[in-house]
Amino acid sequence: MRNAAWTRLLGLALALLFGTLALAEAPALEAPEAGQAKPFGLPFAEPPGPSTWLLGQPFGNTTTAYRWRISTYAAGQGLHFGIDFSARCGTTVVAIGDGEVAKVDAVEHGAGPHNLMITHPNGYASFYGHLYERPRLAPGDQITRGQAVGLTGDPDLTCTSRPHLHLEVRDAGVYRRAFNPVGLIDADWDALSLAGPFGRGFERNLDNPRQWQFLDDQPEVAFGGALLNQYARPWPPDWSGQ
Ligand SMILES: [Zn+2]
Structure with a gap:
């Protein structure tokens, strides 16, 4: 018994040590303060508009993510862990910054x-x-900011149901965190939020109704973490049937 206890203790100590080391090695990845330059650009070369692209579902605590929090978005703590841009199929997507292709x-x-x-x-x-x-x-492959890297499509493969680009910003290498692109992409988000077809709303927690209701105040996502929106008193009501 005594040996087992020591083994457990040693395991715990090692886990703490390596956990701390891993944290120390990871870049801070804090979003820039107000007034500081944002490191990335938009994923399109063309300006927004009805014939090019528009902001769709935002990052975070959206009503859509809430509805599918137990299924589609469960791995991302129940939040929409990217930002959607509505665009007809075949719209050119450009890299938001200089970099290197990691996965195709x-x-x-x-x-x-x-x-x-x-x-x-x-x-x-x-x-x-x-x-x-x-x-x-x-x-x-080495990539430069603004370089064409792909074409927008439609998850339903029809190009008529919901064609859009889903853009995520994650931590390089581990890919276990997702950040709100609004804090990292240099764009006029207030203007972009004035037009767009769907998914604009954020789910409300009636026990804390002002939390996470704006494009730029959404929480970071840690993949595999607990749901952040399992509300006792949600609004709109929980009609997901889940
Ligand atoms: Zn999306």
Whole structure:
């Protein structure tokens, strides 16, 4: 018994030690303060508009993510862990920053039918989902900001149901955290939020109704963590049947 207890204690000590080391090695990855330059650009070269692209579902505590928190978004703590841009199929997607291709069509990241992961020297990674075709790139390819890297598609493969780009910003290398792109991409988000087709609303927790109700105050996602929106008193009501 005594040996087993010591073994457990040693295991715990090692886990704490290595956990602390891993944390110490990870880049801080804090969003810039107000007034500081944001490190990335938009994933489109063209300006927004009804014939190019519009902001769709925001990152975070959206009503859509709440509805599917037990299924589609469970791995991301029940939140929409990217930002959606509505665009007709075939719209050119550009890299949001200089970097290197890390993955092409990685099944573990979903967002089919095709996707792309680019790592950036500042410790972030950008992920482009629901692409129309397999990007003509390979891991190791060097990428410059604004370079065309793919075409937008539709997760339903129809190009008429919900064609859009799903863009994530994650931690490079481990990919276990997802950050709100609004804090990292230089764009006029207030103007972008004035137009757009769907999914604009944020779910309310009536026990804390002002929490996470804006484009720029959404929490970071830790994949595999507990649901952040399992509300006792949600609004709109929980009609997911889950
Ligand atoms: Zn999305």
